[in-house]
Structure formats: C-alpha cells, structure tokens
Amino acid sequence: MTAAAPVADSPAFEIAGLSVAARGHRGETALVRGVDLTVAAGERVALVGESGSGKSMTALAAMGLLPRGIRRTGGEIRLAGRAIQDLDDRALRRLRGDAIAMIFQDPMTSLNPVQTIGRQLVEAIRLHRPVGRDAARARAAELLDRVHIPRAAARLDDYPHEFSGGMRQRVMIAMALANDPGVLIADEPTTALDVTTQARVMAILDEVCAEAGVAVLLITHDLGVVGAFCDRVAVMYAGEIVERAPAATLFERPRHPYTAGLLASMPPLEADPDALTPIPGDPPDPRALPPGCVFAPRCGLADARCRAERPALIDRDDEGGAGQVSACHHADRVDRPEVFA
Amino acid sequence: MTDATSQGTAAPAPPRPPGLFARVARSWTGGIGLVLIGLVAASALAAPLLSPADPLAQQLSAGTIFQGPSAAHPFGTDNLGRDVLSRVLHGMRFSLGVALASVGIAVAIGLVAGTLAGTLGGWWDRALMRLVDSFLAFPVLILAIAISVALGRGAGGVILAIAFVNIPVFTRLARAQTLKIEQAQYMTAAVLMGSSLPMRILRHTLPNMLNPVLVQASVALSFAVLIESGLSFLGLGIPAPAPSLGLMIAEAKAYIALAPHMVAFPSLAIVVTVLGFNLLGDAAGDATDPRRRG
Amino acid sequence: MLRYLAGRVLDLVLVAWIVATVVFFLLRVIPGDPVLILAGIDAVSADSVARLRAEMGLDRPVIVQYLGWLADLLQGDMGTSLRRDVPVTTLVFGAAPATLQIAVLAAVIGIGTSIPLGVAAARAQGRARDGAITAAALLGISTPHFVIALLFIYIFALGLGLLPTSGYVPLTEAPIEGLAHLVLPALTLGLVMAGILVRMMRRSMIDELGEDYVRTARAKGASERRALYGHALRNALIPFVTIAGIEVGILLSGAVIIETVFAIPGLGRLMIETINQRDYTVVQGAVLLSAVFYVLVNFTVDLLYTALDPRVRVAGRRA
Numbered sequence: 001m002t003a004a005a006p007v008a009d010s011p012a013f014e015i016a017g018l019s020v021a022a023r024g025h026r027g028e029t030a031l032v033r034g035v036d037l038t039v040a041a042g043e044r045v046a047l048v049g050e051s052g053s054g055k056s057m058t059a060l061a062a063m064g065l066l067p068r069g070i071r072r073t074g075g076e077i078r079l080a081g082r083a084i085q086d087l088d089d090r091a092l093r094r095l096r097g098d099a100i101a102m103i104f105q106d107p108m109t110s111l112n113p114v115q116t117i118g119r120q121l122v123e124a125i126r127l128h129r130p131v132g133r134d135a136a137r138a139r140a141a142e143l144l145d146r147v148h149i150p151r152a153a154a155r156l157d158d159y160p161h162e163f164s165g166g167m168r169q170r171v172m173i174a175m176a177l178a179n180d181p182g183v184l185i186a187d188e189p190t191t192a193l194d195v196t197t198q199a200r201v202m203a204i205l206d207e208v209c210a211e212a213g214v215a216v217l218l219i220t221h222d223l224g225v226v227g228a229f230c231d232r233v234a235v236m237y238a239g240e241i242v243e244r245a246p247a248a249t250l251f252e253r254p255r256h257p258y259t260a261g262l263l264a265s266m267p268p269l270e271a272d273p274d275a276l277t278p279i280p281g282d283p284p285d286p287r288a289l290p291p292g293c294v295f296a297p298r299c300g301l302a303d304a305r306c307r308a309e310r311p312a313l314i315d316r317d318d319e320g321g322a323g324q325v326s327a328c329h330h331a332d333r334v335d336r337p338e339v340f341a
Numbered sequence: 342m343t344d345a346t347s348q349g350t351a352a353p354a355p356p357r358p359p360g361l362f363a364r365v366a367r368s369w370t371g372g373i374g375l376v377l378i379g380l381v382a383a384s385a386l387a388a389p390l391l392s393p394a395d396p397l398a399q400q401l402s403a404g405t406i407f408q409g410p411s412a413a414h415p416f417g418t419d420n421l422g423r424d425v426l427s428r429v430l431h432g433m434r435f436s437l438g439v440a441l442a443s444v445g446i447a448v449a450i451g452l453v454a455g456t457l458a459g460t461l462g463g464w465w466d467r468a469l470m471r472l473v474d475s476f477l478a479f480p481v482l483i484l485a486i487a488i489s490v491a492l493g494r495g496a497g498g499v500i501l502a503i504a505f506v507n508i509p510v511f512t513r514l515a516r517a518q519t520l521k522i523e524q525a526q527y528m529t530a531a532v533l534m535g536s537s538l539p540m541r542i543l544r545h546t547l548p549n550m551l552n553p554v555l556v557q558a559s560v561a562l563s564f565a566v567l568i569e570s571g572l573s574f575l576g577l578g579i580p581a582p583a584p585s586l587g588l589m590i591a592e593a594k595a596y597i598a599l600a601p602h603m604v605a606f607p608s609l610a611i612v613v614t615v616l617g618f619n620l621l622g623d624a625a626g627d628a629t630d631p632r633r634r635g
Numbered sequence: 636m637l638r639y640l641a642g643r644v645l646d647l648v649l650v651a652w653i654v655a656t657v658v659f660f661l662l663r664v665i666p667g668d669p670v671l672i673l674a675g676i677d678a679v680s681a682d683s684v685a686r687l688r689a690e691m692g693l694d695r696p697v698i699v700q701y702l703g704w705l706a707d708l709l710q711g712d713m714g715t716s717l718r719r720d721v722p723v724t725t726l727v728f729g730a731a732p733a734t735l736q737i738a739v740l741a742a743v744i745g746i747g748t749s750i751p752l753g754v755a756a757a758r759a760q761g762r763a764r765d766g767a768i769t770a771a772a773l774l775g776i777s778t779p780h781f782v783i784a785l786l787f788i789y790i791f792a793l794g795l796g797l798l799p800t801s802g803y804v805p806l807t808e809a810p811i812e813g814l815a816h817l818v819l820p821a822l823t824l825g826l827v828m829a830g831i832l833v834r835m836m837r838r839s840m841i842d843e844l845g846e847d848y849v850r851t852a853r854a855k856g857a858s859e860r861r862a863l864y865g866h867a868l869r870n871a872l873i874p875f876v877t878i879a880g881i882e883v884g885i886l887l888s889g890a891v892i893i894e895t896v897f898a899i900p901g902l903g904r905l906m907i908e909t910i911n912q913r914d915y916t917v918v919q920g921a922v923l924l925s926a927v928f929y930v931l932v933n934f935t936v937d938l939l940y941t942a943l944d945p946r947v948r949v950a951g952r953r954a
Contacts, residue, residue: 065853089859097856104854109847112866114873114945123865124855159945175855475653480929482888483906487922490910491661567779571892574781575907590781594896597785598793608782616777623773 010081012215013039013062013100013183018075020057020066029287031057031070033239036313037217039183044209044216046226046247048262049236052283055219056105058236059185062217063102064092080182098128101176105188107168111160117144117171118156124178143174146211147204166197173205177212184209187219202229223266227251232323235259238284238294241313245324255316255326257299257334293329301330361552364628371624377617381610385434392427396584399423407600416606419589420596425603428584429610435585436614439496440565443503444558450504451511452554456542458512459519470516473509481506485568489577499578503568507561514557518550525549556625563618570611586611639941647934654926655708659701662919713920718912723920726905731924733803734901737820737893738886744825745832745886746879752829753836753875754868760841768833775830780889784823784896791819801898820893827889828882835878836871843867873944880936884929 020032032054039045049055061072064085077085079099084092096102104110112120121140125131131139137156144152147170160168169189176184189205190198206229209216218230226233226247233250235243235258243256254260261279281298284290293311296302306329316324316331328334365371384391393414400406400422408418416425454473458466476484485502492498522528522545531541572578573587581588586607593603685694693700707714713723756768792800799816806813843849844867852862891903898904902921909917941947 063854065850093856093858095856096854102854104847104851106847110851112848112852112870114869114943115866123852123857127856161946172851175851475650475657479654479657479926480884480888482885482891483922483925486891486906486910487658487661487918490918563777570779571781574779574892575895576911577907587779587781590785594785597789601789604782604785604789608779608785611782612774612778615779616773619773619777 010078011038012041012043012080013217014076014078014081015058015062016076016078018058018061018077019073020054020061020070021073022070024287028073030073031239031286032061034075035236035239035241037234037241037244039215039217041182041215042213043232044218044230046218046220046230046233047236048220048223048226048233050221050283052286053236054239055221055236056187059102059187059217059219062185063096063100065096065102094128097124097176097181098179099181100183100185101179101181102185102187103169103172103176103189106192107165107172108192110172111168113160116157116159117163121156121171121175121178124175128179139178140174143178144171146177146208147171147174149174164197165193166201169193169201170204173201173208177208177214180212181214183215183217185217185219188221189218190225191220191222198225205229223251223262235262238289239286240294240327242295242328243324243326244313245316245326246322249322249324255324255331255334256295256328257301257330258295259326260334261298293327301328301333303329305329361555361625361628365621365624368624368627370620371628374617374620374622374624377613378621381433381437381614381617384430385437388427388430388434392424392430394424394427396423396427396431397582407596407603409600409602417600417602419593419600419603425589425606428589429586429606431584432586432589432607433610433614435496435579435583436566436569436611439500439503439569440562443500443565443569444507444561446500446504447507447511447561448554448558451508452515452547452550454508455512455515455517456519456546459516459523460538460542460546466516469512473512476506476509479506481564482568482571485572486575486577489572494577494580496579499569499572502572503565506568507565510557510561511554514553515550518553519546522546522549552625552629556622556629559618559622559625563615563622566611566614566618640938643934643937647930650930651927654930655705655923656701658919658923658926659704662915662922663697713923714916716909716914716917718909718914718917723916726917727902727920727924730900730902730905730921732805733899734887734890734894734903735928736806737817737824737890737899737901738883740817740821741824741828741886741889742883744821745828745882748825749829749832749836749879750872750875753833754840754863754871756833756837757840757844758863765837769837772830772833772837775827776834778827780823780827780892781896783826784819784893787819787823788896803899803901816897816899820897820899824886824889824893828886831882832875832879836875839871839874840867843871846870869943873940876936876939876943880933880939883936884932887925887928 015035015037018032018035018037019030021028021030035054035058037045037047037058047055047058057066057070060066062077064077064087066072072085075085076083079095084095087095111117118137118140121143122133122136125136125139126133129136140156141153144155149155149167149170155163160171163171169192173189186205190201193201202225216230218226220226223233230247233243233245233247234241235250235256237258243250243254243259245255250259251263254263258279261277264277265279279298284294284297290296290307292305292307292309293299293302296306299306309329311327311329313325313327314331316326326334366375400418402422405422406418406420408414408422410417414424414426416429419425419428454469458469479487485506488505489498489502492501525545528541528545531545536544569578569585570587570590573585574591576588576591578585578587581592589607590604593600593607597604695703704714711724713727715722716726719726752768752772756765759765759768788800791798798819799812800819802816804813804816806817844863846867848870849862849867852866853859857865887902890901891906893899894901894904895907902925906918906921906925909915909921
C-alpha cells in the first residue's frame with residue numbers, strides 16, 4: 001500500500017486492513033475483517049454488499065462514528081495520506097463535516113425534526129468556518145439552490161417535516177458539501193426513497209459531486225445505482241472484500257461467484273423476469289463463519305478446497321482484467337449463467 | 342468466539358425466545374423484584390403463622406407500650422402495647438389482598454371494555470374512549486378519595502375505588518392491542534377460515550395481549566399499594582383497629598420522636614412491596630420492548 | 636394556530652363540564668342523608684328537617700338539582716357549606732393559595748432536578764453513575780409521600796431543629812417564615828415527582844441519543860456536548876413535558892396527604908376535613924377545584940408542547 005508514499009501523492013481516502021468487531025455476551029464478534037479500499041481525488045468508488053455484509057460499519061468506522069458496543073479492532077483510515085484513526089475526539093471533530101463528510105440512508109430521520117433546515121445548514125458551516133450568522137445563511141441558501149431546491153432562501157425557515165423525502169436527502173447532500181469536503185461517504189443515499197425520486201437524487205448527487213470534484217465512496221446494495229455513477233466497485237460479503245474492479249470490467253466479467261450472483265439477481269432494463277436468479281441461501285452468521293471461503297455454503301462452484309481453505313484476494317490482471325482482484329479458488333470458472341446452475 | 346464456530350457451515354438455528362417470566366427472572370432488576378415480591382407474598386400468606394402475637398391484642402402498662410425492637414417483639418410494640426411485627430404482617434396481607442383484588446377487577450373490566458371498543462369500533466368506541474379519557478382528567482388520589490367516600494368505608498369501598506382508577510389504563514391498553522392484533526396476518530387467516538368473532542377474540546386477541554397486560558398489571562399493583570396506603574393514612578381505608586399499614590403510620594405519627602420504630606417498620610413494608618412491583622414492571626417492560634434496554 | 640387554540644379551549648371546557656358532572660353525581664350516591672346528619676347534630680324536629688331540605692333544594696328531582704347546580708356554578712356559586720354558614724367559594728378559594736404555593740415550589744424542585752439528573756444518567760448509560768441515579772429514582776417512586784414526609788420531620792425538624800414541621804404562614808405576611816414552612820412539604824412532593832421524571836428523562840434522552848439526526852450532528856463535526864444539548868435535549872423534552880404536566884397535576888393529589896401531615900390549611904386538608912364532617916358541598920367544591928387545576932395544567936402543557944414541537948404546530952394549522 002501507499003503508507004510510505006509522500007503525502008502529496010496520496011489518494012484522497014484510504015482504508016487499510018480495517019477490522020471492526022461487536023462486543024457481545026461471549027466475547028467479540030468480527031463484523032469487518034481486513035478491508036482495503038482506496039479512493040483517489042475526484043474518483044467514485046462503490047462498496048456493494050447485502051445488508052449485514054459490514055459495508056455500513058466500514059463507513060461509520062471511517063468517520064469514527066461507530067455505535068456503542070462496536071469498535072475498530074485494527075487497520076488504518078487515511079485522509080490525503082494522513083492516518084486519522086488514532087486522533088483524539090477534538091481533532092477528529094475538526095475533520096468531520098469539513099475534510100470528510102457523510103450522508104445517511106434515511107432522510108426522514110437524519111435531520112433534527114425541531115430545528116429549521118436553515119439552522120441545521122448554518123450549524124454545519126459555522127462549526128468549521130469563522131463566518132457570521134448572515135454570511136452563513138447566505139451560503140446555506142446558495143447550497144440549497146445547488147441541490148435544486150426551489151425558492152431556496154425562503155425555505156431556510158421551514159422544518160424538515162415540510163420537505164418531501166427526496167428533498168430532505170437533497171438537504172443532507174447540501175449539508176455534507178457545505179464546507180467543500182475532499183471526501184464524501186454516501187451510505188445508501190437513495191434506498192429509503194421511491195424509484196423515481198431515487199433517480200432524481202442520484203442525478204443531483206452526480207452533478208454536485210462533479211462540480212465539487214469530491215472523492216466519493218458510495219455504499220449500496222443496489223448494483224443498478226453503481227453502473228452510471230461509479231468508476232470502481234468493491235464487493236463486500238460477510239465482512240470481507242471478495243472482489244474489486246473497475247465498474248465496466250466488473251459488469252462485463254465478474255471474477256467472484258458472489259458478484260456474478262448479484263449481477264444475475266439485478267432487475268434487467270428490458271423486462272425478462274425469467275432471467276432473474278436470486279442467490280440461494282442466506283449470508284453466514286458472523287458468530288459462526290465457515291472455515292474456508294465465506295461464500296462456499298451458497299456457491300455452485302464450491303468444492304472441498306473451498307470449504308477448507310480461505311481464498312486470498314488475487315490480482316486478475318493476467319487474465320485480461322486491469323485492476324481487478326477477487327478472492328476465489330475458481331475465478332476462471334466464474335461465468336454468469338452457470339454459477340448457480 | 343462462540344462454541345458455534347466448531348459446528349462448521351451449518352447455519353445455527355436461532356434460539357427460541359424464552360418466555361416473559363424467564364426473561365424477567367434473568368435480568369437482575371427482575372430477579373430482585375421477584376425475590377422481594379416472593380418475600381412479601383409469603384409473609385402476607387403466612388401472616389397468621391408468622392405473627393408472634395395477636396395483632397389486635399393490647400397490653401396496656403408502662404413496661405409494655407412503646408417498646409423498641411427485642412427478641413419477644415422484633416419490631417417493638419405500639420402505643421397500646423400491640424406487637425408491631427404482627428400488625429405489619431397482617432397489614433401487608435391486607436394491602437396485598439386489596440391490590441390484587443382491585444387490579445384483578447380493573448384488568449377484567451378494562452379488558453372487556455377495551456376489547457369491545459377495539460372490535461366494535463365506530464360509535465361505541467368513541468363514546469367509551471371519551472368516558473375513559475374524562476376519568477383520566479381526575480387526579481388519581483382525589484378520584485379514589487371521592488369514590489371511596491361515595492361507597493362508604495371498608496375493604497370493599499377501597500378495593501372498588503382503586504379498581505376504578507385503574508380501569509382507564511387497561512381499557513386503553515386492551516383497545517390498542519386489539520387494534521394491533523386485528524391487523525396481524527394470522528387474524529386475516531383466521532377470518533378466512535371462518536372463525537367467528539368471539540372465537541377469534543378468545544383464541545387470538547386475548548392470548549396475544551397477555552404480555553403487555555402483565556407488564557401494566559405489575560405497574561398497577563405498585564400503584565394500588567401506594568393508593569391503598571394513602572387512603573388508609575388519611576383515615577379513608579378500613580377503620581381501626583384493623584391493622585393496615587397506612588393507618589398504622591398515621592397513628593404512629595404523633596409518637597415519631599418517642600417511638601420511631603412504629604413509623605419505620607410499616608413504612609419499610611410498603612416500600613419493599615411497591616419497590617418489588619416496580620422492579621418487576623421495569624424488567625417485564627424491558628423484556629417485552631426491544632427498544633428499552635439498559 | 637388560532638384555530639388549534641380554539642379547539643384546545645373547547646376541549647378544556649368540555650372536560651371541565653364532564654368533571655363537574657362526575658363530581659356532582661358521585662357525591663349524590665353517598666350513603667347517608669346530609670340533612671339527617673345536620674339535623675341529628677342540631678337535634679331539630681321533622682318539620683325543620685323538611686324546611687332544611689327545601690332550603691337546600693334536596694326535595695327536587697336530581698336532574699333539576701343538577702341543572703340548578705350547573706347554572707349556579709357558571710355564575711361562580713358553589714353553594715353554601717352544610718356546617719358553617721359560609722359560601723363554598725370562600726372556603727375553597729381561601730385554601731387554594733397554600734396548595735398552589737406548595738405545588739409550584741415542588742414542581743420547580745421536581746423538574747429542576749430531574750432534567751440534569753436524567754441527562755446525566757442517559758450519558759452514563761449502563762455505568763455506575765447511571766445505576767446510582769436510576770436506583771435513587773426507583774426508590775423515590777416506591778416510597779409514599781407520607782413516609783418521606785415523616786422521614787424529613789424526623790431528621791430535619793426533630794433531629795436538627797432546623798425547619799418548622801407544621802402549619803402555614805402566608806408568604807405575603809412573613810416571606811421568610813412562610814417559605815420556611817413550605818420547604819419540607821414542597822421538598823417531599825418534589826422528590827417523589829423527581830423520581831418519576833428522572834426515569835422519564837433518562838429513557839427519553841437515551842432514545843433520542845440513538846436517533847439518526849444525532850449521528851448527523853456528530854458527522855457534521857459537532858461535539859458530544861453540542862449533539863446532546865443542541866440537538867437531542869429539545870427532542871427529549873417533548874415527551875418529558877407531557878409526563879411532567881401529568882405529574883404536576885398529580886402533585887395536587889399528593890398535596891392532600893402532605894397538607895395532612897404538615898397541618899397546612901390547603902385544598903387537600905379542607906377536602907379531608909369536610910369529608911370527615913360530611914360537609915359534602917365543600918367536598919364537592921374542593922374536588923372540583925382540584926380537578927379544574929389539573930385540567931388547566933394539562934392545557935398549559937399542551938401549549939408548551941406546541942411551542943416545542945413544530946410538527947404539532949403544523950398539524951394544528953392544518954386541522
């Protein structure tokens with residue numbers, strides 16, 4: 001990795017060897033194990049997985065916002081080359097909402113219901129910029145305008161419940177971008193919205209991120225969102241990254257059966273419901289992981305070796321995919337229609 | 342790691358959730374609550390056996406009144422030379438009896454009224470809930486006082502007064518639960534299978550509201566003991582010389598400087614009983630509501 | 636907003652009417668004829684019993700009595716004491732100030748201590764400080780008012796000789812002495828109230844601290860303190876205010892016992908005294924006034940609630 005590289009050349013955001021565990025009655029349960037992820041300046045990377053795969057925990061760990069009872073057990077988080085995981089609360093606070101910002105899944109509950117939109121935007125600005133109330137308010141109106149809220153200045157005095165879900169998520173986007181962060185983590189930003197609103201919010205996110213040149217880590221379970229929005233994709237399963245590749249390569253030629261399964265279960269654009277194949281079975285209980293490949297119990301390609309020996313993430317460049325890595329003993333046999341036959 | 346790891350790839354079956362009682366007993370608040378209530382209930386039941394003396398027997402002489410705790414009188418004696426321990430035990434018996442009877446009546450009436458309001462809906466529902474709300478507009482003790490005065494003194498009046506102030510809570514609870522259960526999938530299934538309304542109420546609605554009713558009943562019991570002691574303290578409970586904890590404390594008030602044990606022991610009995618029901622109620626509430634932890 | 640207020644006032648009037656009606660009929664079913672009780676004391680003839688009955692209007696049908704009583708009530712007339720030749724209003728309004736002073740002071744103590752303690756417990760959830768606060772609160776709600784009152788009397792008044800244990804001195808006559816007489820009664824009521832409210836505040840604060848918008852505040856770079864006091868607290872106060880209102884109303888119930896213990900001539904003691912004297916017109920007036928205070932407190936709470944929660948304001952506007 002680039003730990004030794006000069007700070008100036010470092011990627012905007014890096015996660016290296018991140019592990020996260022939950023404290024339980026009988027010791028700790030690992031939820032995230034050795035995750036590596038890099039996002040270059042201006043780049044957009046998707047972290048894809050089913051719910052419970054550990055993708056949201058990865059994001060929260062990166063922000064230092066893990067809930068009670070869950071802690072980072074190892075690894076580094078680097079912002080522009082600077083390791084931030086061991087900073088004290090005060091120093092970390094200075095980065096949150098400034099150098100690195102985050103938007104959350106549910107816009108209905110992510111805004112404070114008893115404060116006006118304006119007040120919450122002004123707070124985001126004034127926590128990091130020494131500007132007066134009026135200047136911050138002007139900036140807040142400008143931010144709302146950027147996410148295409150009509151009559152932005154007039155709506156500053158409205159409360160969250162007076163906005164629709166899609167508009168609330170746009171407010172969240174505006175708030176996250178208030179201080180021109182270098183990195184934006186978007187955790188399932190459209191999952192709680194209906195389909196038409198989803199497209200609108202993603203378009204606005206796309207537009208403002210391009211304008212701001214911000215590096216984006218998009219957390220999602222929906223590969224459909226990924227294709228249009230992201231440069232690269234990392235696929236997470238049961239707390240581990242199982243495949244990482246440029247978006248186009250991944251869609252064209254997945255090198256992990258789980259990725260292939262996700263692609264097969266994606267609703268196609270031209271309606272062909274018979275082609276929809278859900279992945280059989282359920283993800284493993286993190287307290288009782290299989291000894292070999294974590295995906296083996298659900299995999300059509302699994303053999304004795306898969307059940308005994310955990311595969312490492314291996315570079316698939318030699319097989320023709322540039323920048324593609326996957327953790328599978330049978331990567332060469334991964335082919336979409338056959339995996340779950 | 343847990344021992345489940347060694348079981349390999351087999352997905353462990355989720356353990357069957359234990360019953361309400363087991364979950365309550367397992368939490369330490371519930372455990373203490375159960376122990377306290379167990380002690381109180383045992384003392385109340387066995388009061389005639391445990392009492393060293395007749396709670397009403399007076400021994401009027403300079404040496405026998407206002408005695409502090411001793412081997413013969415572990416809780417001392419009162420202004421009339423009566424054994425305080427015996428009076429406290431019988432007082433607890435009375436308190437607990439009144440609390441159980443009144444909450445039992447409140448649960449029975451509240452469940453019927455609430456379930457009917459929830460199932461029938463419409464005009465019935467609105468009228469009944471309006472009535473219930475208007476009774477909630479009274480300060481509880483004052484309502485209990487007014488009712489017990491109207492019904493006359495004695496155990497019956499006290500029981501009915503306390504039952505009455507508890508009815509609104511159970512009516513609202515039963516109504517809310519009925520509406521919730523009516524929405525459930527299995528109810529739709531039961532309707533499709535041609536199950537009659539009374540049958541559905543008996544087979545599904547009532548059993549399914551058991552847990553929330555038990556939680557509320559525990560809180561109501563603590564409340565009932567408090568109100569009973571308050572009414573007795575004000576002289577509106579059962580008439581003297583019957584041993585009731587509130588009345589004992591009211592009588593002892595005049596001698597608090599001389600014989601504080603006359604106040605202390607009945608007070609302790611009330612606090613232990615109420616505390617026990619509150620702990621049980623808390624633990625049961627935590628056990629039934631996943632949002633309430635810690 | 637105005638329409639919402641008008642609706643609430645209408646509700647208030649409706650509840651007051653129901654309360655008055657319940658009070659009237661409840662005291663009508665009391666066993667024992669008040670006239671006979673009066674007559675028994677004065678040892679008068681059957682003739683004068685009939686006259687008394689007519690004078691008190693007890694010979695008329697109940698429904699006529701009820702309507703007459705309601706009409707009188709609207710004009711501020713609660714009737715005359717059966718025992719003393721004094722209007723009921725004079726007695727109940729004479730007793731009310733003492734009760735209200737204790738209630739206000741107790742509410743200040745109860746609310747003032749429960750908010751910081753509840754927040755402190757929520758912040759330390761599961762740790763020793765939380766355990767201590769929670770245990771103290773549980774003990775508070777499990778102890779009857781009169782037990783705490785007697786404990787205070789024993790410690791402060793008899794043991795330390797610091798504070799008066801009975802009686803009432805109007806604040807307007809001797810402020811210091813008046814206040815000294817209020818301390819123990821108000822402290823007793825306030826502590827029990829705090830027990831209930833601390834639990835409420837803790838629960839409410841723990842719930843709010845787990846909400847997404849608090850995480851948003853942290854993600855913006857807000858400090859723990861700011862996330863707590865700037866965001867979670869006001870939301871936590873919304874359910875708290877409702878319960879606090881109910882508890883302030885319940886203070887009036889507690890006052891019945893407290894006034895008896897501390898010999899304070901308030902509404903509660905008037906109620907108990909007149910019950911024992913079977914002076915039911917006064918009992919009726921005292922119960923009614925207590926209930927009206929209770930309803931008024933809840934009305935005030937509704938207004939406060941509206942101020943705290945913008946969602947209610949809009950719902951009211953659109954209703």
